Amino acid sequence: MQTIRIKTSSTDSAERARPGPARDLTPLLAGAATAVGGTGAILALAGSGSPLRGPLTLFFLLAAPAAAIAAALHGLSPLGRILVAVAGAVVVNMLVAQAMLALHRWSIGGGIAAVTAISALTLLLVLVRRLRGRTARRRTD
Incomplete structure (x- = not known):
């Protein structure tokens, strides 16, 4: 079996290395997702009658724990990370509910607050673990 290779010109590789509008979409999408999720949480906590309250709150309830779990799984492939993060988000939501x-304390605001606290705690633990790893490596170098 023969391998076919395509030679690229120097201008093609220079264009790929240069950051452009398409390369900077990840932080923009992350910021937009944060704004949409935060808006959903605020609408639900405020008891708004907006028709966007349901979809935006659902987005928040799935995206917040999924982002926290995905941050903890930086060693997996992207597809595996997405699947585990979404499944973990569903599990977190079901456990909170x-x-x-079981405690007879069900409320919309309480559920959103609990999911927010669990997601924030998970992200905090991930950040602490990464910072400890960096300081340990710097001391040994």
């Missing part, structure tokens, strides 16, 4: 129902 089950615990609140």
